[in-house]
Amino acid sequence: MTIADVALVTGAAGALGGEVARTLSARGLPVVLVDVEAAKARLEQLAGTLGKASVVVGDLAESTTWTSALPRIEGELGAPPTLAAFVAGGWRGGKAVYEETSDDVWRAMMNGNVETVYRGFRALLPAMVARKRGSIVVVGSRVVEQPATGARAAAYTAAKSAVVALARAVAAEVLDHGVRVNAVLPSTMDTPANRASMPKADPAKWVSLPSAAGVIAFLLSDDARDISGAALPVYGRA
Numbered sequence: 001m002t003i004a005d006v007a008l009v010t011g012a013a014g015a016l017g018g019e020v021a022r023t024l025s026a027r028g029l030p031v032v033l034v035d036v037e038a039a040k041a042r043l044e045q046l047a048g049t050l051g052k053a054s055v056v057v058g059d060l061a062e063s064t065t066w067t068s069a070l071p072r073i074e075g076e077l078g079a080p081p082t083l084a085a086f087v088a089g090g091w092r093g094g095k096a097v098y099e100e101t102s103d104d105v106w107r108a109m110m111n112g113n114v115e116t117v118y119r120g121f122r123a124l125l126p127a128m129v130a131r132k133r134g135s136i137v138v139v140g141s142r143v144v145e146q147p148a149t150g151a152r153a154a155a156y157t158a159a160k161s162a163v164v165a166l167a168r169a170v171a172a173e174v175l176d177h178g179v180r181v182n183a184v185l186p187s188t189m190d191t192p193a194n195r196a197s198m199p200k201a202d203p204a205k206w207v208s209l210p211s212a213a214g215v216i217a218f219l220l221s222d223d224a225r226d227i228s229g230a231a232l233p234v235y236g237r238a
Contacts, residue, residue, distance in 0.1 A: 006073070007220070008032040008081035010060055010120060011088030013039035015191040016139070018046055019209040020085045023217045025050040030077045032056060034069075035088065052077065060088055061115040066123035080127040083220045086120050086138045089113045089160075093153025106155045113159035114166070121170055125179065132178035135220045140164040142187040142235060164231050171229035180228035182219045186212055187238040205237040 007024045011017035012033035021031050030052040033043045037057045047053035054076045058065030074080050090112035092105050100106075117138055128134025141160040143150035150157030164183045171181035188194060190206040215234055218224055 004079055005083050006030050006032065006077045006079050006081045007083040007085070008034060008073075008124070009085045009087060010034045010116065011086075012046065013042040014087065015193070015209055016186075016189060016212055017085070017087040019213040020087060020216050021046060021050065021053075023210070023213040024083070024085075024220070025053065027217065029083070030054070032069075032073050032077070032081060034060065036060075061111050061119055063119055063122065066119055070123060070127075081124055082128060082131065082134045084120065084124055084134075084136045085216050085220065086117050086136065087216075088116050089139060089163075091153065091156050093150075093156055096152055097154050109155040109159040110162075113156075114162045117163050117166060121166075125170070125174060128179045129174060129177040134174075134179040135224075136167075136179075136181045137216045137219045138163055138167045138181070138183045139216075140167075140183045140185045140231060142185050142233065144183075144185050144231065145233065168229050168231065175228050180219075180225070182224070182227060182229070183231040184212065184215055184219070185231055185233050185235075187235040207234055207236040207238065211236070 007029045009017050009021045009031060012021050013035040021033055025031050031050055032054045033047055034056045035043055040057045043055045047055050054073055056069040070080060092108060140163055143157040144161045144164045147157050167181050167183045186207050188206045190203045190208050195203055212234055
């Protein structure tokens with residue numbers, strides 16, 4: 001990370017995205033906070049606690065959100081993003097595939113996970129490649145390495161697996177241009193939502209938000225300059 005770096009975090013209104021944004025801001029980086037329109041108030045509240053931040057809202061699966069945001073980001077923060085954490089995504093499960101009666105879950109998981117990452121790559125990589133500098137981290141899941149644990153959430157499992165495969169292929173495409181792409185594969189995260197939905201579980205075994213954010217910040221940093229195309233398990237004791 002250098003003074004010229006600008007970091008971008010998608011899903012910044014969520015528990016992990018917000019923690020990543022705070023971690024990067026604490027390291028002196030200007031941060032672009034990106035999420036859906038409904039999260040605008042939370043993004044603005046978070047931005048008010050950070051050193052230098054810009055807020056972007058919109059549908060991240062739509063290229064127009066990115067193309068309209070990038071000139072404004074450069075105008076407000078002085079440079080295009082050279083660091084990015086693609087945290088935005090979604091989870092829906094509860095049924096086996098043979099029990100599904102519509103394609104709604106499948107489409108939501110592919111759109112919310114794969115399409116948002118793909119559009120992010122398309123938007124940010126050209127400037128990174130041109131500058132010969134950049135680092136992106138995508139958030140996968142333990143189900144990528146252990147698909148059987150994604151039973152009754154097969155669409156989510158397929159989507160996160162596609163995200164990580166996409167990231168690793170893109171990593172090979174941009175490596176010689178000075179750009180790195182990596183993935184993290186968290187197990188259960190210690191978030192308020194997970195505590196509420198699993199009250200009998202032991203959250204001490206889950207992955208803490210500061211821990212996961214620290215791993216993402218490390219992979220984005222120059223300390224990880226020799227790491228690209230990795231999919232790093234972040235399992236805690238879950």
